[in-house]
Each structure stands twice: as C-alpha cells, then as structure tokens.
Amino acid sequence: MLLIKAGGGRDINWDGIARDISYLISREKVVLVHGASYYRDNLASRLSIPIKTVVSPSGITSVYTDQQLLEVFLMAYAGLVNKKVVARLQKEGVRAVGLSGVDGGLWQAKAKKEIMAREGDRVILLKDNLTGRVEEINTELINLLVENNYLPVICSPAISFEKEIVNTDNDWAIAIMAEKLKIRKLVVLFENPGLLENPDDESTLVPRVEKEKIEDYLAFARGRMKKKILGAKRAMEGGVDVIYWADGRIENPILNALEGKGTVIS
Amino acid sequence: MLLIKAGGGRDINWDGIARDISYLISREKVVLVHGASYYRDNLASRLSIPIKTVVSPSGITSVYTDQQLLEVFLMAYAGLVNKKVVARLQKEGVRAVGLSGVDGGLWQAKAKKEIMAREGDRVILLKDNLTGRVEEINTELINLLVENNYLPVICSPAISFEKEIVNTDNDWAIAIMAEKLKIRKLVVLFENPGLLENPDDESTLVPRVEKEKIEDYLAFARGRMKKKILGAKRAMEGGVDVIYWADGRIENPILNALEGKGTVIS
Numbered sequence: 001m002l003l004i005k006a007g008g009g010r011d012i013n014w015d016g017i018a019r020d021i022s023y024l025i026s027r028e029k030v031v032l033v034h035g036a037s038y039y040r041d042n043l044a045s046r047l048s049i050p051i052k053t054v055v056s057p058s059g060i061t062s063v064y065t066d067q068q069l070l071e072v073f074l075m076a077y078a079g080l081v082n083k084k085v086v087a088r089l090q091k092e093g094v095r096a097v098g099l100s101g102v103d104g105g106l107w108q109a110k111a112k113k114e115i116m117a118r119e120g121d122r123v124i125l126l127k128d129n130l131t132g133r134v135e136e137i138n139t140e141l142i143n144l145l146v147e148n149n150y151l152p153v154i155c156s157p158a159i160s161f162e163k164e165i166v167n168t169d170n171d172w173a174i175a176i177m178a179e180k181l182k183i184r185k186l187v188v189l190f191e192n193p194g195l196l197e198n199p200d201d202e203s204t205l206v207p208r209v210e211k212e213k214i215e216d217y218l219a220f221a222r223g224r225m226k227k228k229i230l231g232a233k234r235a236m237e238g239g240v241d242v243i244y245w246a247d248g249r250i251e252n253p254i255l256n257a258l259e260g261k262g263t264v265i266s
Numbered sequence: 267m268l269l270i271k272a273g274g275g276r277d278i279n280w281d282g283i284a285r286d287i288s289y290l291i292s293r294e295k296v297v298l299v300h301g302a303s304y305y306r307d308n309l310a311s312r313l314s315i316p317i318k319t320v321v322s323p324s325g326i327t328s329v330y331t332d333q334q335l336l337e338v339f340l341m342a343y344a345g346l347v348n349k350k351v352v353a354r355l356q357k358e359g360v361r362a363v364g365l366s367g368v369d370g371g372l373w374q375a376k377a378k379k380e381i382m383a384r385e386g387d388r389v390i391l392l393k394d395n396l397t398g399r400v401e402e403i404n405t406e407l408i409n410l411l412v413e414n415n416y417l418p419v420i421c422s423p424a425i426s427f428e429k430e431i432v433n434t435d436n437d438w439a440i441a442i443m444a445e446k447l448k449i450r451k452l453v454v455l456f457e458n459p460g461l462l463e464n465p466d467d468e469s470t471l472v473p474r475v476e477k478e479k480i481e482d483y484l485a486f487a488r489g490r491m492k493k494k495i496l497g498a499k500r501a502m503e504g505g506v507d508v509i510y511w512a513d514g515r516i517e518n519p520i521l522n523a524l525e526g527k528g529t530v531i532s
Contacts (some may be wrong), residue, residue: 079345163357
C-alpha cells in the first residue's frame, strides 16, 4: 500500500495528483492524506479570526487552536478542500471517499489541553488548546474501504480519546498511520523540490538522506519543515522503508517523486 | 433499516438525537442525514455572501447556488456540522462516519445549470446554477458501512453525473435514498411539532395524514415545507410505508417521533 500526503499550499497541482493516482491505483492500493493550510489561513482571515502560532520550548512551531479556530479547521479541511479533492479524483474515475480523522475514530489522539509556549524569553502555559497527538488509527475502516476499491482521502482534524475534536499534526499522524497499516512507502508532496539545505534556494536540494541522519537536518530546517523531519523520523521508526519528499507543484508530482527526483530518505 | 433526517436549524437537540440513535442502533440498522441551513446562513452572513432565493414558476422556493455559495455549503454542511454530529455520536459509543453526497458518488445528481425563476410578474432564466436533483445512490457504500456496524452520517452537497459538486434538495435526496435502499420507515425531524394546518400556530398539528392526501397540504404549506411535502410524496412512491414528521427540539426526538407524537403519514 502506498501512502501519499499532499500539502495544503495554494500551488499544489491537484490535476496532476489526480491523474497520477488514477494511473497508480490500478497497480497498487493507495491512501491519500491532504492538508489545507492555505485555505485555512484564507478563511480565518476572511472571518477576521487571528491565527496564533506558538513555539514550543524545543523550538517547534504550531498553531494554537481555540474553539473558533477549530471550526475554521473543520470548514477548510474536512469541508472545502476534502470534498473538492474527492470530486476532482472522481473526474479521473477514482472512487474517492473523503474522511476526516474524526470519522469512525480514524485518527485517535491524546489531547494535550495545556501546552508550554515560548513568549520572548519566558516559557508560559497555555490552556484550552484543542490539539492532540495521534496515537491510534482505525485501520479496520481504512482497510474496509481500500479492499472494496475505494480511495480514502483523509484530512485533519482528529478525535481525542475523550471524543472531542482536536487539531493535530498531520506529519505525525501519517507516521502513525504508516506504522499501523504496515506501509513501507510514503510520498510527501509540498511546495518545494524536496529537502533544501538553504530553504531560500531551491537549487540546494538534498537528493538522498540516510534515515539515521534525518534528524541532523533539524538544525537548518525552518517552520513546518521541522515537523516534517520529526514525522519522517517517526515513520521510519514505525517500519517505513523509504520516504519520497518531492514537489507537488509540477506535472506528474507523484510519479516524479517515485522516480526519486526529490529527496529520498531511506 | 431506519432512515432519519434531522433538520439544520439552530434548536435541533443533537444530544437527544445522539442518545436515541445509540439506543436504537443495537436493535436495527440506521442511516442518518442532516441539514445545516442555520450554520450555512450564519457563515454566509459572516463572509458577506448574499443568499439569493429563487421561486420556481410552480411556487417552490430554493437557493440559487453560485461558486462562492457552494463553498459555503461545503464548509457548513460537510465540514462544520457533519463532523460535530459525528463526534457527538461517537461520545455515545456510536461508530459514526460522516460523508457528503460527493463521497464515493453517494448522491449522484442530474445537474440543472439553467433554472426558471419568478421575478415579480415575469419568469426569467438563471444560468450557472450549481444545483442538481439526486437520481442515483451508491447503495453499495452505504451497505458496506452499515453491515460493518458503522452509522453513515450523510449531508449535502451531491455530485453531478459530470462529477461537479452540486447543491441539492435534501428532502428529495432522502426519498431517492429510501427507494434505492428499500427503506420502509422514515423519520424527519425539524423545528416544529409536525405538519401544522396553520404554520404560525403549533397547536394546529395534523396527527395523521393518508399518503394519498399528502399533496393536499401543499396549498397551505409555506417555504421549505412545500419541499418536505414533495419529498414525502416521492418517498411514498418509492415504497416507504410510513413517514414520521416530528419535533427535533425536544427530549428523545426520535423515540417521540416513532411513538407517533408528531405527524404520521402512511
């Protein structure tokens, strides 16, 4: 089974992704996860809802999710983008079914209501944070769909063990999903050619990374890339053999990734 | 199999619906469809998107759906309300899975891009209307979930035969769904005690309606109620034996409906 994660940027080439999946799905089983960060930010801005990012003591940036921002997540991810992606895939003849991590307890997360956050030089405690870290997966539901020739199209948010909807880190979620589904091959598409030594220079692509060394790149990764590195590390620990990081903006983004034209971590 | 439709009003008692379903689902198979009209209107208003209603030459009111309003539908129905309902049901131990009519081609509709609409005394032609009427149902997907002890939680929009997302009339969609799934019993909950002779007076509840006479009530129904009557007529033509229209705002709304305390059409 091939697990594909497509980022939520504006320039992701969904036509190309849909065509690649329609080609691949006759050859192997596929599960798709997508982001929607551009559409989330756009909606939040139209609704005048501020997006507060917090930086953990270890330097990882994430979004502080209160009730109104969680609703923006639901609308942008599970509503707008998920259904548009599903319709686009159906146009290519793919039997796509869109699900959030909430549905059927697909992504079950340990809630972390209180988080430590940096504020200048101090570390403060933030409460009522509606996020969680995915720990369990309803593999039965995913397998049920895949075995019946459906393509699960999955997105955030997740559901906590107490059955509250919680925002979650997608890169961590796909790592856990890969482990529980015993997936060996992972494609991650975003708005970059792959891992860059210098995030401002696309010509500094790192073509190969040994899995033991992936963490070394934390030092010069910025923003979301830190989470992708931690997600990749977790996925490798869970049994993934190879991760393809590649450009989601180009023609045939998935086939390009599988040809090793981005960054191959193995 | 029992098909339940809960309206999209603000005062629908979702706690009560979730508890009733958790009680009923151990006894029979259930499919749930929900609306989200209050949340759609609220979101459209926050985004300053006008909701244009059109009146057909035969006097039926519906929403004129352009691209930006269709996105509001996706966000309010498939995103916000669907996932909140799914999470609420899971809190009661129900294995709820939320799906829109787009997913897996669940609700397949014939698009009607051009609609005739009344404008004062004239009838005009409106183009680029993103709506359709549901004609086919992916019963295979619904049965797959139900047979594996999941509760499908379904909402608008639908997908056209050309694979475009289209807004659709929920009451018509549930009638077609009832027919294709061979459902005999239908519960429809809204913000009224049932069918009222005088829409402004809740004491004028009509407790029993013979199915042959349901159309007689079109004359004194207003707004959305006309569509509910046409949907009920279509459902009866498709083989439904009994339809329970009842109050979705009270304690145990479904059990109350099944006890015949609203309007029973048979």
